[in-house]
Amino acid sequence: MIFDCHGDIWTDVTVQRSKGMKNIIKNRHLDRFKKGNIIGGIFVLWTDPPHDKTPRKRLLEMVEATAAEIMENQDILRIILEKEDFNKxxxxxxxxxxxxxxxxxxxxxxxxxxxxxxxxxxxxxxxxWNEENLLATGVRGNPKRGVTELGKKALHLMEQLGVIVDVSHANDKTFWDIYENTTKPFIASHSNCRALCNVKRNLSDEQLKAIRERDGFIGLNSFNEFVHLDKDKQDLKHLVNHLDHMVEIMGVDHVGFGFDFFDFLENNTTDDFVEGNTIGTLGFENASKTHNLIEEMKNRGYSKEDIEKISYKNFYRIIEELI
Structure with a gap:
């Protein structure tokens, strides 16, 4: 069983429902989830390009589409509102x-x-996301700008309510501002290791240690440009090198999956963050290919217990502690 801590499913739901389609998850995603033994995930509301220029409008559109999809698909979906909902x-x-x-x-x-x-x-x-906004600064923003005073209030409210705080996409200053202005575990839902692929979206070893210190969690990201700078090495084996490095730095209890598959997104969205034509990480292009990842982990000596922890149990702990 695998819990995927990052998927842009609500974006696809919003786009396809705007075209008159219904049952998007059943028709476009469920088969891949079943083939990949994916039991659920974090599906995000994301103001996707080109709609990031009007984020309030896009957020309302996504809430409307998401609510309609959930109401029509209660036979296959359970929304986690409290920790007991996972087992339900x-x-x-x-x-x-x-x-x-x-x-x-x-x-x-x-x-x-x-x-x-x-x-x-x-x-x-x-x-x-990657942008600067009134709360904080993403990786494309001013590196000297971090979390604003308003953002600190937002963090306090999120922790008070039981909303999991995520540092993926934050620039370095925002990451450390979040570290300094939170008290509970936080996560990087879909990030890899800067030591192996030196891009801004990946995390340094110091950041990995800070997440471990806070008893948090990082999800391995399948996006090929975060795997290796050499395009010829953007494959499954080099992806699993990131997993090995995470486990070495953080321990097996703080690592999981946040695959960030985007094979279903449209080009006007992906062109904003994808360089050239890509089919994703070779050997791990979409959610149906998770068996390849698990086999590679077995080949590297991960035990059944370790694989279960990384696949879903470590994030279940986060759910139990924070929601």
Missing amino acids: ALNEEKLAVIIGAEGLSGIGKNIDLINALYLFGLRHASLT
């Missing part, structure tokens, strides 16, 4: 889904909207 989803053989937010630019300066999103079902959020 397993018992009911439904997808265990956390509603997340990949950036909170859509709330503008009104942090009280976090309360509204929480009542809607939000249990996870990052302050930013």
Whole structure:
């Protein structure tokens, strides 16, 4: 069983429903999830390009589409609102889904909207995607700018409510500002290791140690450009090198999966962050290919217990502690 801590599923739901389609998860995702033994994940509200120019409008569109999809698909979905819902989803053989937010630019300066999103079902959020906003600074922002005073208030409210704080996409200053202005475990839902692939979206060993110190969690990201700078080495074996490094630095109890598959997204969205044409990490292109990853882990000596921890048990601990 695998819990994927980052998927842009609500983006696909919003795009396809705007074209008149329904049952997007059943028709476009469920088969791959079943083939990949994926039992659920964090599905994020993300103000996807080109809609990032009007984030408040896009957030409302996504909430509307997400709510409609959930109401029409309660036979396959259980939204995790409290920790007991994870096991209920397993018992009911439904997808265990956390509603997340990949950036909170859509709330503008009104942090009280976090309360509204929480009542809607939000249990996870990052302050930013790649952009600067009124709360904090993503990896494409000013490296000297971090979390704002308003952002600190947002972090306090998130911890108070039981919303998991995510540092993926944060620039370095924002990462350390979050570390300094939170008290509970936080996660990097979909990031790799800068020591193996030196890009801004990956994390340094010092950041990995800080997440471990806070009893947090990092999810291995399958995006090929975060695997290796050499395109010829953007493959499954080099991806699993990141997993090995995470385990070496943090210990097996703080590592999991946040695959960030984007094979289903449209080009006007992916062109904003993808360089050239790509089919993803070779050997691990979409959610149906997780058996390749598990086999590579077995070949490297990961025990059955370790694989279960990394696949879902470590994140289940985060759910139990924070939600």
